[in-house]
Amino acid sequence: MLPDREIVTPPAQARPLPKHDVMGPLARALEAASLGAALALLALNAARFAGEPRLLAWWLPLAVAAGVVAADLASGLVHWTADTWGRESLPILGVRFLRPFRIHHVNPDDLCARDFVDCNGDVALLVCPVLMGAWLVPLESDLLGAASVFTAAFGAATLPTNQVHQWAHLPVPPRAVAWLQRRGVLLSRAAHQRHHTAPYTDSYCITTGWCNRALDRLGFFRAAERIISRATGLVPRDDERDYVKRREVG
Ligand SMILES: [Zn+2]
Numbered sequence: 001m002l003p004d005r006e007i008v009t010p011p012a013q014a015r016p017l018p019k020h021d022v023m024g025p026l027a028r029a030l031e032a033a034s035l036g037a038a039l040a041l042l043a044l045n046a047a048r049f050a051g052e053p054r055l056l057a058w059w060l061p062l063a064v065a066a067g068v069v070a071a072d073l074a075s076g077l078v079h080w081t082a083d084t085w086g087r088e089s090l091p092i093l094g095v096r097f098l099r100p101f102r103i104h105h106v107n108p109d110d111l112c113a114r115d116f117v118d119c120n121g122d123v124a125l126l127v128c129p130v131l132m133g134a135w136l137v138p139l140e141s142d143l144l145g146a147a148s149v150f151t152a153a154f155g156a157a158t159l160p161t162n163q164v165h166q167w168a169h170l171p172v173p174p175r176a177v178a179w180l181q182r183r184g185v186l187l188s189r190a191a192h193q194r195h196h197t198a199p200y201t202d203s204y205c206i207t208t209g210w211c212n213r214a215l216d217r218l219g220f221f222r223a224a225e226r227i228i229s230r231a232t233g234l235v236p237r238d239d240e241r242d243y244v245k246r247r248e249v250g
């Protein structure tokens with residue numbers, strides 16, 4: 001039986017909880033520019049699709065839905081990878097990618113305090129090449145059109161992932177968001193709390209949360225951990241346990 005994340009519970013003594021690193025002006029400018037570029041690329045893709053009658057075909061809603069589902073699945077894979085493997089002490093990747101996940105599990109409410117640019121800029125930076133790729137695919141055939149629509153839907157759904165995650169942590173989200181959460185269109189607070197509840201090894205998908213139930217029932221991530229552990233000797237969530245210990249003694 002692989003160890004879970006049960007020791008993540010913050011220590012009872014009154015140590016201040018860790019907070020997300022404050023962004024410098026350069027990082028904030030890069031994140032704001034990434035958001036602007038991602039929104040511009042979304043608009044470019046939408047304008048190109050609107051001018052192509054070939055896309056009004058039976059497969060159009062399927063390509064869009066497949067892109068959104070794939071985005072949710074990708075969010076789960078990335079989140080699980082960051083939670084489970086790698087060390088926070090790694091240069092660049094550890095600080096920029098893994099540390100926010102470690103902090104989020106010890107202090108989930110800190111996410112609610114992050115402003116729009118801070119919350120969404122990193123994902124926008126990653127989504128720009130995806131949307132650029134969708135835009136570069138020629139719309140000469142049904143197959144290429146479907147590939148372009150799928151890729152654009154994947155990017156469009158991925159872009160607000162951390163915003164959807166933040167909304168799932170807000171006690172009182174905006175009214176329209178709460179309506180979508182109640183209908184299962186967006187990840188709800190109750191659904192996401194399963195990830196923040198022992199044994200802390202379920203419900204990794206945070207773009208829409210649509211894939212969580214199936215993956216949890218299948219035991220998908222636990223099976224992947226067993227295979228990776230057997231093949232490499234790595235222990236899941238090893239770094240997270242160290243992170244909590246370092247905080248207790250540091
Ligand atoms: Zn997590």
Ligand SMILES: [Zn+2]
Pocket residue numbers: 104108165169192196
């Ligand atoms: Zn969360």
